[in-house]
Amino acid sequence: MENNYLKEQVIRSAGINPLKCMGCGKCSATCPSYDNMEYHPHQFVSMVANGNIEPLLESESLYTCLSCLACLERCPRGVEPVRFVEAVRVAKIRRQGEEHLHPQDIPEMWDEDLPQQAIVSVMRKYWK
Numbered sequence: 001m002e003n004n005y006l007k008e009q010v011i012r013s014a015g016i017n018p019l020k021c022m023g024c025g026k027c028s029a030t031c032p033s034y035d036n037m038e039y040h041p042h043q044f045v046s047m048v049a050n051g052n053i054e055p056l057l058e059s060e061s062l063y064t065c066l067s068c069l070a071c072l073e074r075c076p077r078g079v080e081p082v083r084f085v086e087a088v089r090v091a092k093i094r095r096q097g098e099e100h101l102h103p104q105d106i107p108e109m110w111d112e113d114l115p116q117q118a119i120v121s122v123m124r125k126y127w128k
Helices: 002-014 041-049 054-058 070-074 081-098 103-109 116-126
Strands: none
Touching: 002 041, 002 081, 041 054, 041 081, 054 081, 070 081
């Protein structure tokens, strides 16, 4: 269940259908960081499509990507692998945020002088 939610979150954030990828590897062939990446651009897309996102969250490849858009230019189907890399980065940041504050913790921290905007902001940021 958690894995499907994470997959949908990444795909929604990327705004691209990963199933458009035909796995030709042109994106990876043009990537200037190819030699330093554990998972290459076409593998990012494939792993997202298959829901195998957990290894990507822990991979150094997540930060090795230069976001130079070279993969975007070479893709014959307009898949834009860089968007999936960025979407996984966002998912990792959101996951880190889950460790800090949970909505059920807010009432005990409530302060009458707390602006309403702060409460709404916290709920948006930390609510799943």
